[in-house]
Structure formats: structure tokens, C-alpha cells
Amino acid sequence: MRTQRFSYTPIPGFIGGMPFVEMQLSHNHRSISASVLIDSGSALNVLPLDAGLELGFIWEKQTVPLDLGGTLRGSQAHAVLVHAELAPFPSDLPG
Helix, strand or coil, X not given: CCCCCCCEEEECCEEEEEEEEEEEEEECCEEEEEXXXXXXXXXXXXXXXXXXXXXXXXXXXXXXXXXXXXXXXXXXXXXXXXXXXXXXXXXXXXX
16 A cells, blocks of 8 residues: 655644645546545545536535534435546556
8 A cells, every 4th residue: 555645734724733644536527636634544525516517516406415423414405426547646447
């Protein structure tokens, strides 16, 4: 297994910062670069609305609703599949 360390990005009001990294996100021939939070223990991640729109998602047409917890409890959310690629770790999927 190949490992990589990422530094913590300072966040005002948050002691110690948070680990962010630049990733390439793509869906249906659209691609964006995004600064994403590294959360290695999560089962899913939240894609901000503006990023989803840039990738071509039409929220009204999503058919897999999700129930969120924590601070996002009660927010409307749907599952979408996005291909993510981190430069130091090449993708095994065909481009």
C-alpha cells in the first residue's frame, strides 16, 4: 500500500487546520479541479451544489435520496457518483 502525508491547511477559528488536497472530479465528460477535505474515515462525502452544477448534475432529476445527520440533518441530499483522481495516486479506471 502506498501512503502519502498531507499538511493541514490553516482555517480561521479552527485550531490546527484541516487536511485539504486538490483533486480532479469528473462526471459525464465534464471535469473540475476542487480543494477537498481528506476524511479517510467517511463512508460518503458531500459535493457542494456549485460543484455538482459545474459537473452537469441536474438536482431535480436525482432519484436516490439520502438522510444526512449531524449539522446537515434535515438538508435535502441525493447520492451521485463522481470519479475523483488525486495526482499522486493514478486511477485504475479507464479514462
